[in-house]
Amino acid sequence: MKSRMKLAIAPWVALAVTASAAAAGSSVHWEYQGKAGAAHWGELAPEFAACQQGKAQSPIDIRTSRTGTSVPIGFGYRASSAEIVNNGHTVQVDLADGGGIEVAGATYRLVQFHFHTPSEEAVNSRRYPLVAHLVHKSDAGELAVVAVLFRQGRENAALASVFAGMPATAGEKHPAGTGFDPTSLLPTRRGYYGYTGSLTTPPCSEGVRWHILKQPVEVSAAQLAAFRKLYRMNARPVQPLNGRVVLVNP
Numbered sequence: 618m619k620s621r622m623k624l625a626i627a628p629w630v631a632l633a634v635t636a637s638a639a640a641a642g643s644s645v646h647w648e649y650q651g652k653a654g655a656a657h658w659g660e661l662a663p664e665f666a667a668c669q670q671g672k673a674q675s676p677i678d679i680r681t682s683r684t685g686t687s688v689p690i691g692f693g694y695r696a697s698s699a700e701i702v703n704n705g706h707t708v709q710v711d712l713a714d715g716g717g718i719e720v721a722g723a724t725y726r727l728v729q730f731h732f733h734t735p736s737e738e739a740v741n742s743r744r745y746p747l748v749a750h751l752v753h754k755s756d757a758g759e760l761a762v763v764a765v766l767f768r769q770g771r772e773n774a775a776l777a778s779v780f781a782g783m784p785a786t787a788g789e790k791h792p793a794g795t796g797f798d799p800t801s802l803l804p805t806r807r808g809y810y811g812y813t814g815s816l817t818t819p820p821c822s823e824g825v826r827w828h829i830l831k832q833p834v835e836v837s838a839a840q841l842a843a844f845r846k847l848y849r850m851n852a853r854p855v856q857p858l859n860g861r862v863v864l865v866n867p
């Protein structure tokens with residue numbers, strides 16, 4: 618099955634990867650550990666300076682004692698055609714028209730979701746084995762991320778279709794059909810921890826609104842192993858809070 622899909626990979630895939638790296642302003646190589654690892658991102662390129670000098674970085678360790686109140690998230694996701702991409706740092710699902718969210722009167726369109734193991738965000742110093750980051754963008758270009766935490770348990774049906782199509786090689790893309798509804802990734806309860814932070818990968822740009830759903834969903838040991846076969850560890854260490862307040866809803 619995999620080798621058959623490999624045959625379908627055309628030169629435009631490589632072109633698309635180059636173009637997206639250029640669009641992001643950099644094609645500088647970075648990793649999670651070692652010389653180009655998270656401790657050195659800020660030194661790798663001038664445009665990565667926020668990774669080192671930023672004062673509102675992500676992820677963070679969420680201490681439930683530092684909480685206030687916030688408004689609920691209105692979820693309006695819908696089934697969309699999707700494409701599964703191995704981008705060299707994670708497995709990402711790009712959605713053509715997956716709907717979006719509304720928070721405090723602002724609307725954000727769901728652009729993509731991707732995974733980190735272990736979860737980048739910690740809750741009371743505890744990290745989960747996996748997290749999905751659902752990345753949304755407003756018309757003004759503002760970013761809002763919803764994080765879904767996974768604890769080990771039963772097989773996750775929503776992940777099954779995504780993980781079955783994970784491309785093994787960086788730069789590969791596979792179509793994921795036309796009927797993926799991101800709602801299937803969400804837990805039943807939608808309460809969340811909210812704070813303002815950054816992208817957790819270079820260039821670590823700030824001003825990102827984070828919403829970490831409190832209720833975890835389940836992922837099986839086999840599903841975790843399948844993801845970790847591609848990415849054993851792709852989580853940035855937690856960053857200083859620097860006086861930021863985490864709001865909790867409800």
Ligand SMILES: [Zn+2]
Pocket residue numbers: 731732733750817
């Ligand atoms: Zn992420």
